[in-house]
Amino acid sequence: MSYSYFPETYAEKPVRQPGRSNYNPPHLRDENIKPFGYQTGSSRTGSQAPNNGRGRGRYGGGGRGGGRGFVPGYNEVDRQFREPYRRTRDQYDALAEKLNEVELVDENPSMGINFDAYEDIPVETSGSDVPKPVNTFSEIDLGEALNDNIRNRCKYVKPTPIQRHAIPVALAGRDLMACAQTGSGKTAAFCFPIINGVLKSQSPAASQPAFRRREMTAHPLALILSPTRELCCQIHEEARKFCYQTGVRVAVAYGGAPIGSQLRSFEKGVDILVATPGRLTDVIERSKVSLTRIKYLALDEADRMLDMGFEPQIRKIVQCLGMPPPGRRQTMLFSATFPEQIQRLASDFLSNYVFLSVGRVGSSTDLILQKVVYVDDMEKQDYLRNLLHEQKAKGNLGKNALTLVFVETKRGAESLKHWLCQIGFPASTIHGDKVQFERERALQLFKNGVTPILVATDVASRGLDIPRVAHVINFDLPKDIDSYVHRIGRTGRAGKSGLATAFFSAKNASIAKALSEVMKEAHQESPNWLAQYIDGSSCGDRRYRSSSRFGGRDYRSSTNSNSYSADNNSYSTGYGAADYGGENGGSGYGSADYGGATGGSGYGSADYGEATGGSGYGSADYGGATGGVDYDPPAQAEYGGHGYESIVAGGWE
């Protein structure tokens, strides 16, 4: 197919028409939302969009509009940063410096942590001489600059339970294995002690003479490892917020992104390096980074990092690439789940460690309303369509709620997204077959509400903190209960409530037992029919059983454990619509959030066009967008609701 009428240069240099566009995509027409990008007003959106398949070459330049619309000043720095050709080394450094010091503002300050939700949560610690927990940040000596950032910049008022217990342990220099429910503030729990330690070490990289001379090998004092690139970025951003104006240098190393800029960022010194394993190994082997001065090692999602596929890489990094041995470094492992055999494996990396668990290991929070429905594989799409239509019609999750749909395979993700777009639900996908650039953009489009549905593989199951995800749908249930726990943990974060719906089919018998246990622990009602799948094929599956049954326990023993709050009273969570309904309607997507975004450079129209159709699905998507299929709800979109049993709790209305 030829689009010769459409000049090639057009895509490389998107034409910006002055003024605002009148175009408002159909799915937003009756809702007065203007997400990123629409304000730039290119006539290309939809109607003229070319059908170019993957289109990356063409869109290379236009793609990245306003990923950071909420960060004042960031776009300008970012834009300059992306025009390397005419810049000298010094200009580069100046820009890098500026980028490092750009103030990251909390995207959504109104979404503070709801601490009431965490009261009476059971906490278990074990190990010798466990340091006492604290109740306030001021009880901890984190230093003036860090305290100021915590209180005034990040608006953290008081520590979450995991922070109350983990920070004193970490500050005492002890190794730590910590389990805490999803969304309860683990990142800060390991970042604060690390930053404090770096500050106390008297030699933050910026002041080291070696780096004034641009020594070619960086020697970070702290290493934070994560299992996915997106999580790596997220931790890096968090850490930079905490480090603002402390002089502590945070750098990031992950695959799929150009290595050059990452390497340059190391040259002026690194105190804290946030990395994924592959790229880290690469930069170590190029002698750009050395681990010999590591004093702090943190593994986020530690159980994932140490499971079968990952463990050799981690072992290599921790044991073979110059890292000081346990005892000469401080090691902290964090996760929401920690199967016993992984704990056993992890003890290789630890020395006289404290085990800490807030809530039960591998349990989900009460804040998430979990539903399981039986849906035949053939009927899943129909069911999903009804569910989404009902959700939209009732608006019971709030107007701007985001829905995260998990599927089993990368291909499945693409085809489901394609179908969703066709029936009038703007969706995008994130999975490992996409290039990093596309992955990050999909996430951004989802966060911004341009595509309020994200279809994802397990790449998005762990750690990602996406505000306003009101509904997690397990279109395909995972084989592994830990994955289920992490997936549903994308909602119900920071003390907010959330909804999780699982489509259970005959294929999922192996997870039935573990699933009903997880639901029981979180005080959820599991349907009676689920029991009939339990005794059949699941009894042989020891792995899932053990992870659930021994959950909450330090595998070493339970004899020396101290219980701080034994009573496991269920706290009332109130599944009213407040969290995702009125509250967000007011402050979430109000002018504040999108005001900033609109002022930014926004998404170029090229971006929007491609994202709408989704990239990587060949011509049909783009053609679809052009023909108005993707964004034009088909006739049958009117929702009857007949014969469709409502599975959403009454309380949500």
Add this chain to the structure above:
DNA sequence: AAAAAAT
């Protein structure tokens, strides 16, 4: 049998 993680 799938997903993720370096080029």
